[in-house]
Amino acid sequence: MPSRWKLMFVLLCVLSLCFMITVSLAAEGRGGSITLAMGGAVPPSPDPHDSRSMGHHTVSAMISDPLLKWQDDDFAGVLAKSWDISPCGLTYTFYLQENVPFHNGVILTAEAVKKNYERITNPEDPLPIAGDLADIESVEIVDDLTFKFHLKSLNPDFLARLMYFWISEPGSWENLGPGQYVAGSGAFRPVAYAEDQYLRLEKFEDYWAQEPYLDEITIRPIPEADTQIIELETGGLDLLLYAPPMEANRLEGLGFNVIPFVRVNFSRVVFNFQTMEELELRKAISYAIDREAIRDVAYAGLGEPMSTLGIQGSWLYNEEVGGYYYDPDKANAILDAAGWEKNRRGIREMDGEPIRLHLPTRGDDEAWLRSTQMIQQMLEDVGIDSYITTADSQTFYTQVRVGEYDLAWWLSNAPPEPPIAHGNLRSASYWNVTQLPVDHPLQQKFDELDLKAMSTVDFDVRAQYYGEMQQIHYDEAVEALGLWIEQIHVANSALKGLHVPPTGVVYDAFLWRLDQ
């Protein structure tokens, strides 16, 4: 064979090989880059310890890994291979995965976890997730891959605090120069960052779990909801985290993959016990609210009406507790029986004093505002007059926290653990907005039950105490429970492998791939 033909043959073989490799990679969905965006008040940072919201946590989960995550209704280890809890419940021993490399090549050790804890909880400069680690008294290193958290006091829900405890390599944050980033152990590593503009991540070939499919992910902060949607529709975005729910149906109709997830937020009408001390009034309002209408109109049908403080099916759910359902006749009957009579204007009054309630709301959240307007109408239908005042989010939160309200539509974060009652009904809770004095019998009862529930690691016993709290919550109509609100992520139909857990924080970006 002439040498020219030999050369041609070799070239042909090489080209065929390249073609086959390309085809096989494409078939696997390897390669490609995507752009994702999120709203929110602060753009995400390349430092996972700077994570301030659920959206940020999803970005942090690409760069770094936590010790554990919430998956299939239970905790699953990520960097922690396993863990033990001492019988007294005050010591948690974690066993780390072996040979987990950070982006700078350093291998994960227990010492690194300790230094991460110290950085986050530094009293001079506490980082945003410092509150989650506040129960830890000390960290004890047992060996290279084993360490213990010693708690200050019993916290049976401690594991839930570790879901967003992102571990990065301590040496990498000490001498950060321009263009250098904190080294995590995640599937993607930051390569470019312009605050307010973009954060570009590149595939980390040595990711310990498996090789990521995508080559590159760009994260863009886009504050305006309408702009986010237009970017998505024009192809400027492949994934929009926490998209406006009102757009869900339309976007689905356009072929986008709308992924709902529930139980991140729950809503209810909170009552100020300083001005709403009459039980019958609170009960009547609880019956007057049409939760399904609010869900359908304000939240585009994304949500489930809520009947008790326990998540249905969870370990603390008390199925014996009744719920308040929409029944305006019952609401009217309760008010009539309690002596609230309607005047000529149809407004109920007691001793000639017409009822008029202050219903503050957020003006910067369309669904929140619309829900409040609907509640005002529902109250009017049973003869309760109210007036709405609007404010920006922080002003509104402060207003409600300090008691400048009678009743208000209120959304809270509800991670799968710990129980909602612990977060919202204890007198010591920062987010208890009932305005009940600490020495009020009802508040004392809640505190007593919560203390008992938190003083044991036996979940059956805890369920009993929290069940009792749910019963009192219902009997006393402490709040008019509203909805488990679903939120949505919206993805381009070409993006596959997106698994969204109930918290909305997506941990496994290494599984995302593009249909090619």
Place this chain on the structure above:
Amino acid sequence: MIGYIMRRILFGIPAILGVVTLVFLSLHVAPGDPIELLIPPDVSSSAAHELADQLRARYGLDRPLHIQYFSYLRQVASLDFGHSIRTGQPVANSLMARFPATLELTVFSLFLGVLMGVPAGVLAAVRQNTLVDNASMSFALLGVSLPNFWIGLLLMLFFSLNLGWLPPSGRVGGFWTWESLRHLILPGFTLGIATIGILARLTRSAVLDVLKEDYIRTARAKGLKESIVIYRHALKNALIPVVTVLGLQFGALLAGAVIVETIFAWPGIGRYMVYGITGNDFPVVQGGVLFIAISFVFVNILVDIIYLFLDPRISYR
């Protein structure tokens, strides 16, 4: 002349001091607690209270208001605008990092304003009471009246979603490349449309006034071409009030950037301030407003100086 310039600069100082005081007071008296933002909503125990107290002490928010005020004045005098409560970054650095984006947007909008507003005004004046005049003035009226967040979204829908010609949002770094210009067109036009309208109306009335002057009649009597009469004699004099308005418009554009930058995800000072406002991040809002106020005062001093050259009738005294 130097005395005149110095006087202008000195007059600017009380204006800046007034802005500092007003902004400081209005933000601190407003309801809302910035520290709440830093407390995780699901934080478990009384650690939240402890954390809140720590953070308050750290940012000096536990001190009496007047102490905070004088401390802030001292900082401002040394060009230290404090640190952002949320990010912990120095506000002055963050403002300087974002200033090029805002300046780019503002200058481009002002450029559009001059490029489109002045010729439209001249054309309307020269063709007074014709279709051209009515069309120009109707466009100018719309530009001044329509809110820019609405115009912005409409432009985005039309040019990005329907036609696919321009990107809906974001900024590409690097001045004046084709890609950066494509990203600049929609926010620039949205921000500048009011300036186009204002300049068109002002130029029209100024040119109409000048055209009635004796020297214009003289120029025409000398047999000069109409274009020379308009552009060399009439427009030069008509532009004096326009330059004054340009200075004022620069301030309006900086303020308008707050909304436009948010809509178009433009990473400038306006958007940074919105983060500060929604998050009750006092140092960011104070720093941002102060930065804009100083820029505004500086530009107006500059306009006053330019005025000296354009209109020799102005006395230096």
